[in-house]
Amino acid sequence: MNKMIPNKAHSDYLQKLRKRTIQVKVSQFLIFIVFFGLWQYSSDQKWIDPLLFSSPIKIVKLLAEKISDGTVFVHIGMTLTETVFGFLLGTLIGTLLAALIWWFPFLSRVLDPYLVVLNAMPKVAIGPILIVALGPNLTSIVAMGILISVIITTIVIYTAFTNVEPNYVKVIRSFGGTKFQCFKEVILPACFPAIISSLKVNVGLSWVGVIVGEFLVSKEGLGYLIIYGFQVFNFTLVLMSLLIIAFLATIMYQLVEALEKKLIKNRIS
């Protein structure tokens, strides 16, 4: 209809929307340019210590070098594997634990203070124990990634489970549905949005866990590159690894967001 009758007000409105979007994009791009430009310039002018803060051009040169000799991909591959395992398993185990305490309300009351304590405790502090227990390898780093996200996931998802509209459960029960059917047909699907959003949070948390794990013990990975660069005072290497991490974490977050859009497009209840 709006194509057949050219509506001036509507096209004005669309134009305004488009203009605002362009303004946002341009501003975002400007911040990017100004940040890196200023960084490069102040490094060249020695306003900041080039040894410590390096400069974008040095980082890009180093990155090009690492790409051409292929070594950077080994590190990226390693860290990516650990992180993906970390956040997927963290979310999965957290959801399973939440399901367990949902199933046994007694258990939820018993475990409540322990969950609070475990959640408050800085999990990275257990890192050294993990490494001794599981060995200085991929397992203990993945375990670190899981550990850091699993408790908060359990708490968040369990809360979501208990907040499901009780009348949905009533519908299932009125048909003679079992407790398992209530869980499968209502509780779990109703909480998909909560599970996805904790997946999003866990992407970030797992990066922390994995990088800290690699700091403690590893022979490859981006965390290893950071700690190695620090030890040999090569801060260009440190910053390059950091930028790669930022880039990858963003990509991962975007992927989870795309998954979210696909899975819950029909839910406006």
Next chain:
Amino acid sequence: MAFLQLKSVGQTYFSKQTATTALEDITLSVSEGEFVSFLGPSGCGKSTLLSIIAGLLRPTSGTVTLRNQIIKEPHAKIGYMLQQDYLFPWKTIKDNIMVGLKLQNCLTKERIDYTLSLMKEIGLHDTLDQYPSELSGGMRQRVALVRTLATSPQILLLDEPFSALDFQTKLKLEDLVSSTLREHGKTAILVTHDIGEAIAMSDRIILFSTKPGRIFRTFPVSGHLRKRLPFEARQHPDYTVMFQQIWEELEQIEQNDTE
């Protein structure tokens, strides 16, 4: 023997401070094909009683029997419809109406066809692939009716199923539910606080008093009103007379309450 029989049913809720008696000594029977309404002010325990009949709640005393069988848990022969549709937003309309059959493990061709024919009957068979969010409130409550009828319950428990709808939709749905139930020969119990709705739809009205919930009085609805559809019944002179009568009784209950 009556179709549905309640024998001195009572329900007491306990909290740390008090024990509240929600229902006391409810004895009544409903015969097959009858449409009974539970009417009363809020807090008279009429919804609680419906949950007990549905087997969702165990009464603290007394028994409920359906065809001489004691009801202790939800039963395939009892259908329950809530105040709002509570269609699952993540399921298509088709999956929503089939949910009862799926839960009772009887997704046979015959049952599926029957359910689809019900959809046709209420005029919504073209929405099967849509999601609940795409339907209006009235349409959704009609879908909920089909979901309840899909498992072929012998008795339908309606817990204020029209209360969330606008007046016009409500009137239309009353007619639809009434004629659908009559056509399929279903027994029904409607919980409502709307006097007009109770008169227009039922064969018998049971008035509840509060604190604790008890049967206060029973009103048989005149034959003139019973044979008419709800909308027409509302135009009949008998309707106004009965409305007055029940109104006065309700006033009295309220007065007893405040004393």
